[in-house]
Amino acid sequence: MTHSRLLRRLLRQRATLFWAAVVLVVLAGAAFAPLLAPFGPDDGNIREGLASPSAEHLLGTDKLGRDVFSRLMFGAQIALLAAFEAVGIAVLVGVPLGLLSGYLGGWLDRIAMRIVEGVMSVPFLVLAIALISILGPGLAKSMAVVGVVYATIMLRLTRGLTLAAREELYVDGVRVTGGSDRRILFQHVLPNILPALIVQVTLMLAGAIVAEATLSFLGLGVQAPAASWGTMLSDAQASIRESFFLALPPGVAILITVLAFNQVGDGLRDLFAREAKGGSLGVNPVQPVVGSPVAALPGASVPDPLLRVSDLTVSFPGADGSPMEVVQGVSLDVGRGEIVGLVGESGSGKSVTAMALLGLVPDPGRVAAATVALDGQELTGRTFDELRAVRGGRIGVVFQEPIASLNPAYTVGDQVAEVLREHTDMGREEVARRVVELFEQVHVPDPQLRMRDYPHQFSGGMAQRVMIAMALACRPQLLIADEPTTALDVTVQGQVLDLLLELRGSTGMSILLITHDLGVVADVADRVAVMYAGQLVEAGPTAEVFARPAHPYTEGLLGSLPRNVRRVGRLPSIPGVVPPPAQWPQSCHFAQRCRYAQDRCRAAPVELLASQPGPARAARCVRSGELELTGVAEAPDRALVPTEEGR
Ligand code: SF4
CATH class of the missing domain: 1.10.3720.10 (MetI-like)
Structure with a gap:
């Protein structure tokens, strides 16, 4: 091809x-x-030296x-x-x-x-x-x-x-x-x-x-x-x-x-x-898989979603050259005007999932899905060129490290304007007006002046506002924010999250927020989807999942949050690390680190199923119906405190 x-x-x-x-x-x-x-190269007659071009000597x-x-x-x-x-x-x-x-x-x-x-x-x-x-x-x-x-x-x-x-x-x-x-x-x-x-x-x-x-x-x-x-x-x-x-x-x-x-x-x-x-060099489009989309699950699905992802799989060649899946069958909806937090540790596959949705998984990675549909429009099978209009247009993207994501050779205004020139047919003056409007929208002070500044003249928080302005330039329906606050200090993190909430309110766009920080999810997400070792392991409304998790991994993540209670001893953590894909078992991927693991957890693959704690919940755990897992609840000041739930 x-x-x-x-x-x-x-x-x-x-x-x-x-x-x-x-x-x-x-x-x-x-x-x-x-x-x-x-x-021959050395054949010559000195008497014919310096002869002019002729039929014999061209x-x-x-x-x-x-x-x-x-x-x-x-x-x-x-x-x-x-x-x-x-x-x-x-x-x-x-x-x-x-x-x-x-x-x-x-x-x-x-x-x-x-x-x-x-x-x-x-x-x-x-x-x-x-x-x-x-x-x-x-x-x-x-x-x-x-x-x-x-x-x-x-x-x-x-x-x-x-x-x-x-x-x-x-x-x-x-x-x-x-x-x-x-x-x-x-x-x-x-x-x-x-x-x-x-x-x-x-x-x-x-x-x-x-x-x-x-x-x-x-x-x-x-x-x-x-x-x-x-x-x-x-x-x-x-x-x-x-x-x-x-x-x-x-x-x-x-x-x-x-x-x-x-x-x-x-x-x-x-x-x-x-x-x-x-072209197709360097990245691969999402290939549609044969068969129908997997059944909608409570917690992971919503009616009439803006983004529907069904059975998304990403693989890279393994040590023996055979495909090694790093994301396995992720199915997740993002509703209209909804903020969904996709959380997990490093190596869980959440960022690769976002790259796959954008058609940016590099060669030799392979992406397949039953459905990736934005507002009912199927995106699987689209080429890089065809997805270009979607990226930056209908889907805006914000990455972490805002300073590194901006080109130091151009002013920030130029970089926002470039998105508009790429995706719209606006004239010069209209573009300039829109850049100022966007800077005002993300609360960059003195937008007329600051749009002429270079990235190094911006703090991390202000640079992230510029990145958000770029993502909003074409009024996207969906914003994918990949660790947007990770590189920022705590007070600036709060400001950026408040800005995202405000923009969701004013524009009605949906946000897929990818983060390792459950505190960030608690602040802004309506629904949370937890990933572990390439699989979605739990999904549901944020408040419900936080109050009563249905998967031991979610409980572990919540337990390791710094909380506003007097701390005694070391902060709890989940023992071990996410294993590399080559070591993922066929059965429960979390079994190695799970304190509740039993023989049946290691017997067969575990499916993501509707789970007991609530009507809109899903979990990938054979014991989710019987375990009483400990959660946290939001205090009025948004800090997280433990619930009274026991085990
Ligand atoms: S299936 Fe078993 S090992 Fe896996 S998370 Fe549930 S209890 Fe733990």
Whole structure:
């Protein structure tokens, strides 16, 4: 799918195809020079020296009577072989070292980067000439030196790309499934950074051709009488008084070949960039699963929801390459004007669920769902391009780390305006008016002035208000807020939550609030859905779930909240951590950490079912009907205090 789409896009890039054809002609000319060239590279009759172009000698002859056209073809052979030698060394040395340096870091990275900085601090040609002076002239040696210098460039590029790729979700996915470092590097990181490396290779080939010609011209590369474009230029310079024409064929050959490689590189860069932004490269759409949506459950479902998610599953390749599910069959509704809190510890799958809803799970992740419907409109099966109109338009998104989410190079006003320009056909003045209106809506003081400020001039809380303004720009029906208060201090957290409540009231939008903090949910959410190890384990109205949880995990989370009672001893916590997906059992995922676990909990998969404590409750626990779990209740000041419920 991806390859045929890439090919179709490539076929539409006429200029790239033209220059690729030029490269092919040069390659073919070089490869078949012994067959196609009318003369050998050194065949010549000095009495025919400096002959003008003719039918016998298409580009004339040089001072020694050698056919310029034939030497040009053999010169192409040398130029390309030299370029492949240099770039081959750069790839073989630079790419593996860059991968290891970027992925492992530590002493290897420090040593590699000091070497790279040392090499790059000296101008390329000066360094090459110095090294060749030590090693002695000759094509193989000079191009080996060029290759080593290029290897440092390749190392730096690969390291940078690897540093970014290792933080990606799909790498985390493979890591938590027990994938080895070698597998992560060569099966997951390398394929994803390959497009950028391919572009760099084409640009380096062009550079290596120029380097070979330069070094040969200076007498440090190919040695006379061998035919290379550099030695031909050198010969032409020696005869410049008798014939200026001799410099033209090798000069034009170098110009066209270098231009062709550069144009192909630029074309590929455009192609990959367009695919990464709007194609199937890098992210995968939500695939509809065959079958009907799972039955609506009390607690997780509401009548006529704005967002309906049914049987959502996200998987990444496991250690043996088979799909490893990191989110399993999540079904959840968000009602109109409702705030739903999706809570769980790190590794529970809540953020991956949000990414899946937005169609942003990166390759090689796979997303499938029976339904993901927004206001009745099905989103499964939509491409990245088709979902673009939904993201930022009908669904607004707010992430944690607001300062990091804003581009430091643009004013905050520009960044909000960009969303409007992308999703609406508003004119300039209308956009400016709307930006001011949005800043007023999120209570940024002096909006006319502050919209011209840069992100670093904003505090964390104010920057989050800007992010919320961006999310609201197109009047979304649904706001997905992923840990919107995590990076903020407590007083600012409260202000941001109050703002979300106020905006829900004034706009009527729904909010899916993803957080690890039950205190945040208690403050604003109408309904809460608790995730553990990739599964929804409990759902229901917030007040009811807090007062009387139906799942031991929810009880554990509530028990570990700091409460406004006199604390005696250490704050309670749930023993252990969320196990990685590779260790999730078929039966209850929480059994390992559950104080109420019995043999029957480990006997078979546990379904999310309607649960006893109330009519709108659901829990994934075989004992939920018999356990009396301890909850908390909201005090008038919104702080959380224990209920009188006993066990
Ligand atoms: S099914 Fe058993 S192990 Fe799982 S949460 Fe319920 S009581 Fe605990």
